[in-house]
Amino acid sequence: DAGVIQSPRHEVTEMGQEVTLRCKPISGHNSLFWYRQTMMRGLELLIYFNNNVPIDDSGMPEDRFSAKMPNASFSTLKIQPSEPRDSAVYFCASSPQGYEQFFGPGTRLTVL
């Protein structure tokens, strides 16, 4: 079992550029979550999908952030345009029926 796969592992970009983070959940899991981790705010839930449908996006900070899940094996989190305050580690997690969530290794985003 490969676990949750995220790419890229590191991303350095300049302010104003578009950033796309990718996630492949564990096969058979029907829930997918995007989190952001920062020094100031800790781990925050950004958006939750169930069966590829966005259920709760109340954590998405603003319109510059968008997420999609076109199929059960792939999701993207896009930031356009990116800003320095978006610098953080972004985690994707997936879950089968039930409560336990399995986290990916994260993507460290640095916006200069």
Place this chain on the structure above:
Amino acid sequence: GESVGLHLPTLSVQEGDNSIINCAYSNSASDYFIWYKQESGKGPQFIIDIRSNMDKRQGQRVTVLLNKTVKHLSLQIAATQPGDSAVYFCAEISGGYNKLIFGAGTRLAVHP
């Protein structure tokens, strides 16, 4: 994998001693709690969970205690080992789906 250098409370223990990590949760209606471990450079990893109808649950070297009266959760690690060094988060399930609300975290440092 990635993690962030969070400015967290730190618990320092000697190898072989028992560790107790505490957590206060906010929602008295939460019915499920999880402890996660985050090692440097990795995503959070599930350790143990407990439902609100229980006050104690034991795993391998770990015990979780739940006091609903004061909304307090603790994680006890027996015979702490250097590999236990990590940041530990408690999380509560709140809401109509498996939405995790994470605590701020505690850094556990194990010294030989």
